[in-house]
Amino acid sequence: MISAGIDSGSATTKAVLVRDGIDVSHIIRPTAFDFISAAEKAYEEILDYAGIGRKDVDHVYSTGYGRESIKFADKNVSEITAHALGVLHLYPDVNGIIDIGGQDSKVISVNNGRVTDFLMNDKCAAGTGKFLEYTARALEVSIGDLGDLALASKKPADISSMCTVFAESEVISLRAKGLSKEDIAAGLIVSIARRVAVMARKISLKKNVAFVGGVAKNVGIKNALEWELGTELYVPPEPQITGALGAALYGSR
Numbered sequence: 001m002i003s004a005g006i007d008s009g010s011a012t013t014k015a016v017l018v019r020d021g022i023d024v025s026h027i028i029r030p031t032a033f034d035f036i037s038a039a040e041k042a043y044e045e046i047l048d049y050a051g052i053g054r055k056d057v058d059h060v061y062s063t064g065y066g067r068e069s070i071k072f073a074d075k076n077v078s079e080i081t082a083h084a085l086g087v088l089h090l091y092p093d094v095n096g097i098i099d100i101g102g103q104d105s106k107v108i109s110v111n112n113g114r115v116t117d118f119l120m121n122d123k124c125a126a127g128t129g130k131f132l133e134y135t136a137r138a139l140e141v142s143i144g145d146l147g148d149l150a151l152a153s154k155k156p157a158d159i160s161s162m163c164t165v166f167a168e169s170e171v172i173s174l175r176a177k178g179l180s181k182e183d184i185a186a187g188l189i190v191s192i193a194r195r196v197a198v199m200a201r202k203i204s205l206k207k208n209v210a211f212v213g214g215v216a217k218n219v220g221i222k223n224a225l226e227w228e229l230g231t232e233l234y235v236p237p238e239p240q241i242t243g244a245l246g247a248a249l250y251g252s253r
Contacts, residue, residue, distance in 0.1 A: 001019070001020055001058050001059075001252055002017060002018070002019050002052065002056055002057050002058055003017075003018050003057065003058055003059040003060070003061070003248045003249070003251035003252040004016065004017050004018075004043065004046070004057050004059070004060045004061070004248055004251070005018070005060075005061055005062075005063065005082070005243075005244040005245060005246065005247030005248030005249070005250070005251065006039050006042065006043060006060065006061070006062045006063070006064075006067075006070055006073060006244060006247065007062075007063050007064040007079075007082065007241070007243035007244035007247060008031065008035050008038070008039050008062060008063070008064040008065055008066030008067055008069070008070060009031060009064045009065055009066075009101055009102055009103075009243075010031060010065050010101070010102045010103040010104075010130075011030070011031060011101065011102030011103070011129055011130070011214065012028050012029065012030055012031055012102065012214065012240065013028075013029055013030075013031045013035070013038040013039055013041075013042045013064075013066075014026065014027065014028050014042065014240055014241045014243065014244040015027045015039075015042040015043055015045070015046040015244055016046075016241055016244040016245045016247075016248045017046055017047075017050050017052075017057075017248065018245070018248040018249060018251075018252055020252075021249065021252055023241075023245055023248075024050065025046055025049050025050050026046070026238065026241045026244065026245075027042050027045045027046040027049065028042075028238075028240055028241065029041060029042050029045070031066070035065070035066030035069045035070070036066070036069050036070070036071075038066075039062070039066065039069075039070045039072075040072070043060075043072070058251075058252075059074050059251035059252065060072060060073045060074050060251065061073060061074060061075055061076065061077055061247040061248065061250050061251035062075075062076040062077070062247060063076060063077050063078065063079050063081075063082035063243050063244070063246070063247040064079060064082075064243060065103070074251065075251075076247075077246070077247050077250050079099075079106070079243055080106065080108055080115055080118050080120075081115065081246065081250065082242075082243045082244075082246035082247045082250065083097055083099050083106070083108065083212060083242050083243050083246055084097065084108055084110055084115050084246065085245075085246030085247075085249050085250055086212075086241070086242035086243060086244070086245035086246030086247075086249065087110075087210045087212060087236075087242050087246070088110065088113055089245060089246070089249055090210075090234075090236050090242070090245075091208075091210055091234050092113075093208055094110060094208050094209070094210050094234065095109070095110060095111065095205070095206075095207065095208040095209065096108065096109050096110065096200065096203075096205035096206075096208065096209040096210070097110065097209065097210050097211075097212060098196060098200060098205070098209060098210070098211045098212070098213075098216075098225065098233070099212045099213045099242075099243075100128060100129065100196065100211075100213040100214070100215035100216065100221075101128060101129060101213040101214060101215070102128060102129040102130055102214060103128055103129070103130055104120060104121055104128060105120070105121045105128055105196055105199070105213075106118060106119070106120045106121075107119050107196070107199045107200045107202075107203055107205060108203075109203045109204065109205060117203045118203065119199045119202060119203055121199065128215070129143075129213075129214050129215050131192070132146060132188075132192075132215065132218065134168060135168075135171060135185075135188050137168070138168040138170075138171035138172065139171055139181050139184060139185060140181075141181065141185075143218075144217075146185055146188075146189070146218060146220065147189070147218040147219040147220030147221060147222075148219065148220070149181060149182050149185040149186075149220075150182065150185040150186040150188075150189045150220035150224075151186075151219065151220055151223070152182045153180070153182040153183045153185065153186030153187075154182075154183070155183055155186075156183055156186035156187040156189075156190050157174055157179050157183045157184045157186065157187030157188075158187060159187045159188055159190075159191040171184055174187075185220070186220070189218070189220045189221050189224050190224050192221055192224070193221060193224030193225045193227070193228045194228055196225060196228075197225060197228035197229055200229060201229075205229070206229070206230075206231065207231045208231075208234075209229065209231060209233055209234070210233065210234040210235070210236070210242075211225065211233040211234065211235050211239065212235075212236060212239040212240075212242045212243075213239060213240065214239070214240050216235050216236075216239035216240075217239060217240075222235060
């Protein structure tokens with residue numbers, strides 16, 4: 001059996017093909033401003049990569065922000081369920097999941113393979129990929145370099161605001177006070193980690209926690225979260241595809 005999962009996110013669209021319960025290929029591409037077109041292109045790309053046609057796929061399940069707009073999907077599944085299934089497939093002993101994407105952050109508690117509680121912050125972009133994008137631009141560095149820059153800090157800056165709208169002006173103000181890029185980056189990352197850690201503690205995430213989403217690729221945030229939570233985090237080799245993987249696995253059931 002071949003099933004496909006499409007995770008239609010605000011920043012990126014992910015597609016995963018699963019054959020008999022095993023992830024065989026995945027694609028990540030920008031969503032831009034067109035959920036439908038991005039999903040179509042991601043699906044076509046992954047089919048081409050796998051060398052199969054649409055008729056060879058038994059089920060297509062969608063998840064993510066744009067899941068209901070993907071008309072070629074057989075059904076859609078919630079992001080919480082999809083990420084839980086995807087992560088549990090990779091780490092069966094996991095008790096909690098932290099997912100930080102482009103526009104929101106989620107913490108999920110699981111027990112014996114079932115979601116028992118979750119919290120989501122989708123009203124404010126603070127602590128998300130979008131926030132990191134704005135602050136990296138204000139620091140005139142690439143978002144990929146932000147984590148390594150923070151690790152070089154000797155004294156993280158004290159960040160008073162986490163508002164994405166004022167992120168650039170906050171960074172400029174700190175630079176005017178003579179703070180280094182390294183200390184500002186570290187201060188921003190510590191602030192994000194503390195914010196997410198508060199959410200995690202509210203649903204009692206303590207150990208065996210996985211960190212997924214695009215922001216999980218930021219080594220600075222991973223380290224800061226581990227420090228705040230007092231536990232080592234599991235990070236998949238490709239942390240952006242767990243939602244699409246979970247959707248595909250849901251379809252294969």
